[in-house]
Amino acid sequence: MRALPTERSCPFAPPDGMADEPAGKVRISTGDEVWLVTRHDLVRQVLGDTRWSSQIDGGYYDQRLHAVEPMPGMFIQMDPPGHTRLRRLLTGRFTVQRMNRLRPRIEAIVAERLDALAEAPRPADLVALFALPIPSLVICELLGVPYGDREEFQRAGQELLRLDGSMEAVDAATMQLVAYLMELIGRKQAAPGDGLLDELLGSGLSDEELTGVAMLLLIAGHETTANMISLGTLLLLRRPDQLALVRDSPEAARTAVDELLRYLSVVDVGMYRRASADLPIGDLAAREGEFLTASLAAANRDPALCERPDELDVTRPKTPHVAFGFGPHACLGQNLARLEMEIAYPALLRRFPGLRLAVPLEEVPFRDNMSIYGVHRLEVDW
Numbered sequence: 001m002r003a004l005p006t007e008r009s010c011p012f013a014p015p016d017g018m019a020d021e022p023a024g025k026v027r028i029s030t031g032d033e034v035w036l037v038t039r040h041d042l043v044r045q046v047l048g049d050t051r052w053s054s055q056i057d058g059g060y061y062d063q064r065l066h067a068v069e070p071m072p073g074m075f076i077q078m079d080p081p082g083h084t085r086l087r088r089l090l091t092g093r094f095t096v097q098r099m100n101r102l103r104p105r106i107e108a109i110v111a112e113r114l115d116a117l118a119e120a121p122r123p124a125d126l127v128a129l130f131a132l133p134i135p136s137l138v139i140c141e142l143l144g145v146p147y148g149d150r151e152e153f154q155r156a157g158q159e160l161l162r163l164d165g166s167m168e169a170v171d172a173a174t175m176q177l178v179a180y181l182m183e184l185i186g187r188k189q190a191a192p193g194d195g196l197l198d199e200l201l202g203s204g205l206s207d208e209e210l211t212g213v214a215m216l217l218l219i220a221g222h223e224t225t226a227n228m229i230s231l232g233t234l235l236l237l238r239r240p241d242q243l244a245l246v247r248d249s250p251e252a253a254r255t256a257v258d259e260l261l262r263y264l265s266v267v268d269v270g271m272y273r274r275a276s277a278d279l280p281i282g283d284l285a286a287r288e289g290e291f292l293t294a295s296l297a298a299a300n301r302d303p304a305l306c307e308r309p310d311e312l313d314v315t316r317p318k319t320p321h322v323a324f325g326f327g328p329h330a331c332l333g334q335n336l337a338r339l340e341m342e343i344a345y346p347a348l349l350r351r352f353p354g355l356r357l358a359v360p361l362e363e364v365p366f367r368d369n370m371s372i373y374g375v376h377r378l379e380v381d382w
């Protein structure tokens with residue numbers, strides 16, 4: 001049986017051979033055999049079907065895949081009805097309209113980060129100074145988590161997303177985050193503020209559930225968007241014609257966001273599912289208890305999804321790509337992520353028209369060892 005592909009001959013393309021079969025079995029690093037689904041229609045079929053259970057742990061950190069009782073509040077790992085209950089509580093708080101109210105604050109945060117970048121010694125790391133602080137500041141403000149506490153959660157959050165970390169390190173990071181958030185929620189109970197977590201205090205969630213929800217939102221909202229901002233900028237720097245469109249045309253800046261999401265698919269095979277019954281995958285059949293992962297990156301380059309899928313075209317009309325997943329677990333924060341990217345890319349490119357990579361592409365540290373792809377650092381000059 002072949003191994004799950006991980007090597008990339010092009011840093012902006014899915015791992016080599018990922019789409020060799022529409023669906024088939026592969027072996028992952030833990031030794032588990034899993035179904036790998038890569039065709040766009042099949043990916044939507046399995047992700048849209050809750051008989052493919054999300055109550056899974058493992059896949060990372062040398063630990064074999066297994067079914068779990070999810071941690072309270074961690075609804076990404078829950079099936080209905082538990083998932084539905086928590087998701088309903090939050091959906092209305094992440095609509096396009098609600099997110100648009102944040103636009104002035106996000107613009108102000110981006111402007112502050114641009115000033116910080118302008119004042120930094122050159123070359124400067126775009127990840128540390130721009131791409132990571134923006135989603136971090138935004139999600140902290142939205143949730144009501146003090147950004148000054150970021151030392152407490154950023155490093156622990158990174159540990160949870162490593163593919164090569166040990167189980168002990170992951171457990172320690174989880175415990176550190178839980179302790180921090182429990183303490184924060186305790187403080188909020190004594191003196192509520194005006195963040196989303198404060199609003200949720202009176203919504204019937206237990207303290208443990210609220211802690212789990214807080215942990216999920218804090219982690220999910222950080223590295224995903226940060227890596228889209230940094231990897232997307234790097235890709236645009238290599239395609240000056242596309243970069244000029246994003247910089248100069250407000251319309252292209254909007255369409256570019258979904259095209260970059262589709263093209264780069266920073267979340268790829270990280271999400272696992274487990275068959276709760278014998279289930280079809282196209283013409284094939286999975287047995288109850290078997291595990292599955294979907295390559296969002298391969299599905300997003302499926303010729304059935306759009307014309308010339310391997311070409312970046314920032315003016316491309318929006319496609320039904322699956323960069324945010326699909327179905328009941330589709331990304332809750334997608335409207336927020338889109339808004340942050342739509343503001344950040346053109347603002348950066350306009351402020352620094354001479355922006356360029358300060359090291360050869362071969363020296364850029366790509367995140368092959370993380371469940372969210374992107375770059376660890378991005379040294380730029382202007």
Ligand code: HEM
Nearest residue numbers: 075076220221224225228267271324325329331332333337
């Ligand atoms: C470009 C940035 C982002 C990408 C590419 C992304 C991608 C994804 C994907 C692929 C899933 C589906 C997981 C699955 O099916 O198991 C997901 C779920 C989720 N995302 Fe995002 N995400 C991004 C930004 C955000 C932000 C900013 C937030 C913050 C609020 C967020 C919160 C969540 C949550 C809470 C879930 C779980 C939803 C559920 O299980 O019902 N994401 N995301």
